Amino acid sequence: MVEIGEESEPRVSRSSSFREIDDSLKQVAALSVGGSRNSSPLGRCCSRNTSPVGRTGSRNTSPCRQKVVKTKPRGLDEETMATFSKVVQPDVEMEDNIWAMLPEDLLNEILARVPPFMIFRLRSVCKRWNSILQDSSFLKFHSQVPSHGPCLLTFWKNSQTPQCSVFSLPLKTWYRIPFMYLPPWAFWLVGSSGGLVCFSGFDGLTFKTLVCNPLTQAWRTLPSMHHNQQRQLIMVVDRKDKTFKVIATCDIYGDKSLPTEVYDSKVNGWSVHQIMPAVNLCSSKMAFCDSRLYLETLSPLGLMMYRLDTGSWEHIPAKFPRSLLDGYLVAGTQKRLFLVGRIGLYSTLQSMRIWELDHSKIQWVEISRMPPKYFRALLRLSAERFECFGQDNLICFTSWNQGKGLLYDVDKKVWSWIAGCALQSYNSQVCFYEPRKHGI
Secondary structure, three states: OEEOOOOOOOOOOHHHHHHHHHHHHHHHHHHHOOOOOOOOHHHOOOOOOOOOOOOOOOOOOOOOOOEEEEEOOOOOOOOEEEEEOOOOOOOOOOOHHHHHOOOHHHHHHHHHOOOHHHHHHHOOOOHHHHHHHOOHHHHHHHHHOOOOOOEEEEEEEEOOEEEEEEEEOOOOEEEEOOOOOOOOOEEEEEEEEOOEEEEEEEEOOEEEEEEEEOOOOEEEEOOOOOOOOOEEEEEEEEOOOOEEEEEEEEEOOOOOOOEEEEEEOOOOEEEEEEEOOOOEEEEEEEEEEOOEEEEEEEEOOEEEEEEOOOOEEEEEOOOOOOOEEEEEEEEOOOOOEEEEEEEOOOHHHOEEEEEEEEOOOOEEEEEEEOOHHHHHHHOOOOOOOEEEEEEOOEEEEEEOOOOEEEEEEOOOOEEEEOOOOOOOOOOOEEEEEOOOOOOO
């Protein structure tokens, strides 16, 4: 695990600042172009296979044993020696004064492509970097750079102290993110979208909603709702407008008499909309895709859909598959809506399946089944609790008892264990997280 500690004071010593910038920029530049060069024969396209295994009966011509070939080019009397070995690139000395005067636009290009969890360390290199990494223009530029990739964010409390770790799927590494900047409330994780993370809880006796950016450590307490009670919440970010909205549906205990309220960061206020019709909800789990919010209902059977553009509710009579024990709605890209759940009345016959909603026929179509070996490893007992959530056609399964994470790529149809993914605590709350320098 790579832990990121508290932010330290920027170094101000001029004698060492240039050397720090030189060394750090070398590392940053290497990371920004994909890391170090792969000089292995396997990493170069169309290179010769000099391995003893690859060529039957051939001698070992590994770079460790240099092969000397004597040649006598035509027209020369003297013997010419040609040596074939691994080419070693000399370490180019970089002038301190050149790197110190690196144009800011080029420096922004490099820093914006560094893994975002290194920002805390880079800020301590020198005053200039610390100023750039906190500047609003850099944050705007960073938000336009291609995403680092999907991550898993886990949040829990250890001795009433909030703890947060992020598991980078591309880097397969855990990173500890400082979370001591948030107020000491009794809050829990709502979800994440576009680099922002939403929490809700109580400040004493008052229900509060909070939105923060773990990378910039900026946070905001939202104003109180018109009907300020503990509610079901979901947050969505508009990437184009750089704004976000929070949708509050029914009461956390199922009281559907409260009107739907929507917070808009543009106006920093809540607007009141239609009350959800009287239905019997299957669970409090919600999914948001294509500007629509979906919830499962038992009576009437199907889905309740809330249109964010019109502020109205609508019932969709999509019948659930037979023998469905527990189901989770998962939002995919564009208009894709998935249903994930266990099928089977007996533990020995249970299986995990994934369906996609056919909007034209209003029915669930099975698209995949979890292989039995993964199902048995994830849930050893039929009554074990699991969680399921998704982002960009990636579906993640977590088992509390086994402490495991399983990932399914809907597009590639590939199942894979999340290497090194162990839940930090039984009370951990997990969601997908996209590290972005999104402003609040």
